Amino acid sequence: MLTAAVVAVPSVSHDERELADRVESRLAERAPGLALARVANNVIVRTELGRDRRVLLGGHLDTVPGNGNETPRFDGDVLHGLGSADMKGGLAVLLRLAEEISVGREPRVDCTLFFYESEEIADEFNGLRWVFGEQPELLAGDFAVLLEPTGGRVEAGCQGTLHVRAYFDGERAHSARPWQGSNAIHAAAEVLHRLAAHESDTVMVDGLPYRESLQVVRIEGGVANNVVPDSCTLVVNRRFAPLYSVDEARAQVQHLLAGADEIELLNASPAAPPNLDHPFVAEFVDTLGVDVEPKLGWTDVARFASRGVPAVNFGPGDPEVAHTANERVTRASLEQCYAALAQFLGVAA
Numbered sequence: 001m002l003t004a005a006v007v008a009v010p011s012v013s014h015d016e017r018e019l020a021d022r023v024e025s026r027l028a029e030r031a032p033g034l035a036l037a038r039v040a041n042n043v044i045v046r047t048e049l050g051r052d053r054r055v056l057l058g059g060h061l062d063t064v065p066g067n068g069n070e071t072p073r074f075d076g077d078v079l080h081g082l083g084s085a086d087m088k089g090g091l092a093v094l095l096r097l098a099e100e101i102s103v104g105r106e107p108r109v110d111c112t113l114f115f116y117e118s119e120e121i122a123d124e125f126n127g128l129r130w131v132f133g134e135q136p137e138l139l140a141g142d143f144a145v146l147l148e149p150t151g152g153r154v155e156a157g158c159q160g161t162l163h164v165r166a167y168f169d170g171e172r173a174h175s176a177r178p179w180q181g182s183n184a185i186h187a188a189a190e191v192l193h194r195l196a197a198h199e200s201d202t203v204m205v206d207g208l209p210y211r212e213s214l215q216v217v218r219i220e221g222g223v224a225n226n227v228v229p230d231s232c233t234l235v236v237n238r239r240f241a242p243l244y245s246v247d248e249a250r251a252q253v254q255h256l257l258a259g260a261d262e263i264e265l266l267n268a269s270p271a272a273p274p275n276l277d278h279p280f281v282a283e284f285v286d287t288l289g290v291d292v293e294p295k296l297g298w299t300d301v302a303r304f305a306s307r308g309v310p311a312v313n314f315g316p317g318d319p320e321v322a323h324t325a326n327e328r329v330t331r332a333s334l335e336q337c338y339a340a341l342a343q344f345l346g347v348a349a
Contacts, residue, residue: 003092003334007072007081013062013125016041016117020061023115026095031102034113037138041117042127044138045098047110053280054110054141055345056304057097059090059148059315060119060127067325077331085317089329090147091115093316093338100347108346112141119300123269128300132307143280144304145341149317149329150293152336154285156312158295158302159210159239160246160271163217164253166191166234166260173228181228185221188232191259192216195236198256203241206274208294210241214253235266239297242271269298272305281310287344288314314340 011019020041027036027045034045041061063083072081079089094113101107116127123129131139148155168188173181200212214236221232236257240249246268257263274294275281285292295301301311316337317329342348 001079001092001331002095003084003089003329004072004074004079004081006088006091006095007079007084010070011061011063011083012065013118013121016061020115020117023061023091023095027098031098033102034098037135039131039135039138040127042131043115044112044131046112046138047101047107049106049110051108051110053143054112055107056112056114056139056141056144056309057094057341058114058116058144058146059087059094061091061115061117062120063088064120064323069325069327078328079331080326080328082327084329085149085319085327086322087148087315087317089317089334090149090315090337093147093334093341096338097341097345097347100342101345105347111345112139114139123267126300128303132303141309143284144301144309144311145284146299146301146311146313147315147337148299148313149315149319149322150313151318152316152333153291153293154288154312154314155293155295156208156274156276156281157205157210157242157272157305158299158313159212159241159297160244160249160269160302161298162238162240162246162249162253162268163266164236164238164250164257165264165266166236166257167262167264168221168232168234169261170228170230170232172223172230175226175228178228181230184229184232188219188221188234188260191257192234194256201241203243205242205294206276208274208276208292210243210294211296212241213237213239214256234260240271242273244271246270270302270306271298272302272311275305275310278310281312284312284344288340290340
């Protein structure tokens with residue numbers, strides 16, 4: 001199985017070169033009719049048929065670190081292995097689509113298929129970010145599909161995400177004489193209680209329920225076991241619905257952090273609207289005839305949306321097994337995804 005061959009090539013983030021080389025070589029050999037480009041460890045192939053619309057389909061080459069699942073194995077028609085769901089099954093579908101398009105099954109639209117590095121880590125390393133920065137024409141298009149695992153459903157839009165650090169000041173003293181100082185960790189208690197009691201909203205956007213979340217994900221403070229701590233910091237992660245901008249989501253978090261001595265925005269990525277009324281999105285959903293759900297989490301659909309390109313997540317595999325020791329993908333899921341995309345592109349046999 002092609003997916004097993006892709007899974008067998010290690011490609012933890014920052015170590016995608018070998019897989020990028022193999023993808024590039026395979027496309028050069030088996031899809032010679034497509035224009036091929038490479039930017040660092042990002043591989044892009046394009047049709048040049050002069051169609052009036054262009055569809056982009058892509059997936060990331062990298063995986064999270066292994067968890068004893070680095071070697072692919074079969075259990076009947078189920079493939080187990082690191083990245084099998086997230087998202088090397090999707091990469092295999094893309095490779096097969098590229099090869100079918102190249103041998104004469106001309107799509108009804110022009111197509112761009114892209115394979116990119118470093119999606120699973122900080123945005124500064126993201127391959128799409130670099131391609132957009134250096135050769136944006138390679139990713140120009142009218143509609144994008146990210147083959148993230150979605151369990152056979154269309155996941156529309158995505159949540160935005162931001163991280164905020166809150167600082168609490170105190171004054172050091174000997175722990176036997178705490179009245180001579182001020183405990184910064186204790187100073188954070190009221191805010192911690194408020195955050196723990198907070199119930200995030202479920203926000204409806206285009207009829208889809210985006211369940212938000214707000215969590216304290218880090219806490220640091222103290223210098224020694226016999227010293228009253230003079231500083232404490234909390235890091236809060238907010239996942240917000242596409243109803244809100246980054247500034248609005250940040251203001252909501254800052255309100256909950258009232259009482260902190262300083263608040264710092266560490267990073268933020270905007271949400272992507274579902275765009276269900278966009279003609280291309282509506283056509284995609286109607287053609288596939290599958291359920292539509294909100295994407296809980298951030299994906300690169302937001303990167304395209306910020307550039308005016310509507311995008312959705314649709315790919316093989318169960319998103320709930322991604323990043324787990326028991327990550328897996330079924331043959332049926334792969335075949336169904338390929339058939340759906342081939343039908344939408346007009347290259348089905």
